Every structure is written in structure tokens, then in C-alpha cells.
Amino acid sequence: MNASPVKLPPSRTWRDLPQPIKPRAMSREGRRRRALAAVRGTGLAGLLLGAAWGGMEFVFTLKQNPARLVAPAGGATVRGLVLRTDGVLDEAWVQATLALSPQAGLMALDLAVLQRRLLAGGQVSVAELTRRLPDKLAVTLHERAPVARVLAQTGDGEPRTLLVARDGTVFAGAGHTPETVARLPFLNGVRLKAAGTGFVPIEGMAAVAGLLAAAQSGVPELVRGFRVVSLARLESDDVITVQSDDVGEVIFGVREEFARQLARLDFALAATRRQFPVGTLRVNLAIGGGQVLVARLAVDLPVEGTARPRPADGAAASTAKFLPIPSLSVNFPHAL
């Protein structure tokens, strides 16, 4: 009928009626609800205004002085360290290693960088750093325990004594008492390779650590005399050679349980010393088949008042002339 209909203005509907009502026409409950809505509305408006103001402040500061945005975050300076460690390092060492400036802000610290500093020396195996608000830095360390020491010649100066951990990590060692260091045997027959500011871990240290631990628990009086542990033949012959004050030279095989070898050593020494109370011996525990080869140094070294073999002399000691003891017959118990 109508291709292009003429539209009349729409009739008024009930939705056109205004719904606001004056408070006096409301019931008490209605007024209460209205007041509650007003409170909520005011709260929301305040919230929105606050958010808008904060946003404007942020944008303004970002444009004018961006440095101020990070300053409040790092504003609280570090006023102390909270150190937890399972080793010997102390707070002074941590502070010296971290090298924090007195004005360093707690929130501005780069914890990853600080962690790398702690791990760089090698003595620390795991370092965790956490911010403890408002102004403390918590440091938790897991340290490597030294099992041996090694002399390292760096540059033209005097050789330096470095410590070696069970995993072969070589580190300078801090916080250890001289007595502790003096009890550690020297390592011989190893070649230190520089890697960055440290050294490549020494291979075979797990075997050395196992030997020393077994000796410490099995023959503690004997292990105190261990001066040099040589790894020179470890790779080629699977043996560890130990220079000992009490015995002379003892050769351990790494393929057999150290505890059994130490038991045989103890037994063999007891039998030998009955025949030769003094004198330097060479005891080879690595020949297999439960056999022990005991030899006696041809020209015996003085037992008392003479210098003990130095680590550097380890190789010379191992090439000294030993005479076999033909009359010595050691019958081991079956268990050994």
C-alpha cells in the first residue's frame, strides 16, 4: 500500500513516564535504600575520581620526570642483611661480596646480579636473595665443603693454596680456620685449567672424597697422616695414590670398595709393623684378587726429625726404590 510510508511520531508509552520520586513520597524503607544507594554512589564516584587523579599524576610524572616513578619503589635503603648459611661464611664476607652501596634502595636491587656475585667464587653452591620489607635483604647460602687443597701457580707470585670441593669445584676458600685447611690433603697429579675468573672443576674428586670419607670413618688415626692424594694415575690405571706420614705410599683402586681396601691396609700394616716397626712402605691395594703388595723403601727415610714429603715431591716419592719383602706373608681373613 505504502512504498514509502509517512512515519507518524511514535505514541507515548509507559516508559516515557519519569520514574524519579521525591523522598517525601517514599516509605521509610525506600528512603533508607535511597540513602544507601547515595552512599554507594558517592563511594564509587570517589573511587573513580581517585583513580582518575592517580592516572593523571602518573601520566604527568611520566612526561615530566620519569625518574621519580622508580624512586619511590627503591626509596627504602638496605639497612641490614639477614644471613642463613650451612657453612662458614659470615655476614662480612657477604657484604664484601655483594658490594652494596650505602644508598642502595631495597626495591632497586638487581637480585640476579647479586646472586651471580655470590656464586662467582665457587664456595657458594646455591644463593637465594629475598627482599624483607621494609629495609632488609635476606641471603640464604648453601656452601661447598672442601675435601682437599691444591697449590696453584697463577702469574709470577707465590703458589696459592686453593680448596677443592667434592664436586671438583676449586675455590679460594673463605672463613675456614687454618687448622681446618691444614688437615686437608694436597692434591697432586692434576692440571688446573682456567675458566673465566676460576678453574674448570677437577674430575675424579668424587672418588677422592669417597676415599677420604671412608678412611675418616674406618681408620681415622691413619687418615690424619694423609698428606698428598695423587690423581696422576686415576685416568690411566684407575688408582689413587696417597702419600701418608705413617705408611709411606698407599695405592688404592677405585673399582673396589674403599672400606674393604682400608680394612686390608689396616690388617697388612699391623702384620708388617710387627716385622718392621719403622720404615717407609709402599702398599698396593689395587692389584686385585684381594691381594696386597707391601714393599719397603730401600734407603729408609729418617722417621723422626726429618722433613715430610712435600706435595711437590709426591712424584719423586712414588719413583723411590722400594724393595719387596719376600718373607712377608699376609693371610687375610676371608671377609677381607
Add this chain to the structure above:
Amino acid sequence: MLSRTKFIGAVEIGTSKITVIVGQVARGRSLSLIGLGECPSRGVSKGTVVDFKAATECVHAALEEAERSAGARVGEVFLAQSGAHLEGFQNEAEVRVSSADNMVSALDIENVCGLAKSKQLPEGRMVVHHLRRPFRLDGRLVPDPEHLDGRRLEVGYWTVHGQESRIADHLHVIRGFNVRVTELILSSLASGSVMTSADDRRHGVLVLDLGAGTTDFVLYRDGCALLTGIVPVGGLHFTNDLSLGLRLNDQDQAEKLKLRHGRAVVTTKDRTEKLWLNGDLGIGDRQFPRLTIEQITAARARELLEVVRKKLGGNFDPEHTAAGVVLTGGASKLAGIEDLAAQVFDVPARLGEPPGWVGDHLRAPGHSTALGLLHYGLGASAEGSAARRPATVGGLLRKFFTAGN
């Protein structure tokens, strides 16, 4: 505050009582009925507010009771509208399909609908509903003509309009509780939507909501509401007739007799059979002939239904009302009313049964309008909300402010 769960109050301001049902709508999909509040009505006559203060007190008391029972605050209200001031008319329009290939476009539909709705109302009247009937494309009924091929598109609307001041009074009663009315729904449409199935409406059904002060009716055909109407006669008139006919001064006693012994069709043949008013033989206890009681109520019931039949006029055709007559509302509890309706309308009649998801405490016929408000209103909101209230920041803020109301 911006939760996807909302609490809607369905409010029916009836002549005898105010009913509020609280529905919890989750994510706009699932409806749970969680609260009910009722209060005897004051200040309301034949569905319209005549004493604002008294009506406000009753409505607010019912709303508070419903909120207490629901344990939640009503955020918006669907309000039932009734009253003799409501009228309706039908208006039809047709347009030629504009495109060269005769495919109906959305613009064609918009044009024909706009034309059919553009009827100026007298001063002081305003539209409550535009109820669209099915489209006709070249004479055939189509539910959605878009993209169909045809030359002539027709549509008809049944427009319900009411007096502005009476509608505003209803809204203000609710606004006094500081809750916004989001849907205003004709009582008959509300009852009809919940008491009939889609099949009933497609086959044709007449729904009679017999209230205390008014009788609202809606006639469905082809799945759509064909026309609606209101007769300002209801259950209270039965009571009043009994009171006058039996010379009872106390309306409560007349109401008691109506509920106990009233019938829509006379079945008693014994003229001597008497009934006691109270049965306790106390002071004031009297006897009344049963036949008289039945005759009074039956006469009024028949008159009422015949008035409805007359108002329906030629629009009511038993052949197009295969689903018959469905009776609901408080006055439909009158015994034999369905038999009388079957006689008057010459189609099967039955008492309305709410859907199975309605709990036992809400299945009484007096709750059908409030139930239907939620049922119909949610559907209407879902259809209209996208067009009326786009999801803007302003809309969300308004939602926040009204959520606490």
C-alpha cells in the same frame, strides 16, 4: 554489584491482596523463585490505586516480606497492570516489498511495523503494550518474513493503552520503595503466558484471569495475543451479591459462604436444603437455602462470562479456539466455573495449571499473575533490552546505582 545474577520482584497490586514473588535470574537464563510476600490490599479498587498512602504501605510491606523470605534485595520490579482504564485497539498496515527482486528486507519489516504502531492516542493516554500478530506475506501467515519472496507485507498490532495518571500512580507506588520498574505487563498477558503452553496459543486459547476486582482476559490465536480486555467485575462482586441477596451485613461472612458453598452452575434441586452460616449454633449463626446461594453466584458468574464473550465479539470463534478456555485467578476457585465457561464459550474449559517447575506453595491460581510476570517479563526483557539499553559504561554505572536499591 555488576554481578550477572539479579533479583527481580514480580508485583501484582490486586484488589484483594498484594502479591510479590522474588525471582533470581542467573546469567539472564535460569530463573529461580526464591521469595514470596503477600499482604491484604488497601487503597486499591478494581485494579487501580485510589489511596496512594494506603496502597504504598501494603505494597512495601509485601516487598519487604518477599525480600526477607528471599534473603536478597530486589533490584528491579516487573509490575502487573490491570484496571478498567486499560483499553485496546487493533491497527493493521501493509507495505509493498521495496526491493526489485521482491525479497523482504529488514527495512520493509521495520516500515510495516512502524506504520502499524503509529496511531496517535488521545491526550492523557499512553501505550502499555504493542502486541504484534503474525506477518502476512501475500496473504500467507509467516512468523518471520525477512529474506522471503513476496510483494505485499502486512502486519497487525493489538495496542493496549491506559490512562497516564493511573499508570503513573502504579509506578510511583513502587518507586516509593526506591526500586525501578523495568517491565509493566498486562495482568492477563502475564497469566496467559504461564498458564498456557506454546501449543495452546498456536491452536487458539482464551485465558480468563478472574481476580477479586476485575476479570482480565486474553485471546491467543496463531501463537500470538489477538486481543486483551478487562471487565471490572471479579470475585468481590460475587461476595457483594451474596451479601445483598442474603441480607448479610458482614462481607467476611458472605465471602465465607461463597468459598464454601458458592457454585457457578446450579446443581441443587432440593429447595428446602439449608446451610448454616457458621455451623457452631452460636449467636448470629443462621441458616440459608443452598439453592439461593448457588443461584446468586451462578447468575453473577454467567453474567460475567457472557460479558466477556460479548466483549470478544466476532474475534472469538470456537473453531479457532481449539485449546478452549483456561481459567485462573483467585475467583476461578468457584466450583463449577469451568463447566459454566464451557457452556458460555462452547469450547472445552479447564482450570489453569502452572508449569511443573513451580513449587507447591506457588501453585494456587491467585499467584498466576505474579508468576507470569516473571515468565513473560524475562522474555520481553531479553527481546527488548538489546535495543533499549545498549551495554554502555553509563548503563553499567546505572546498574551499579540501582543494584543497592
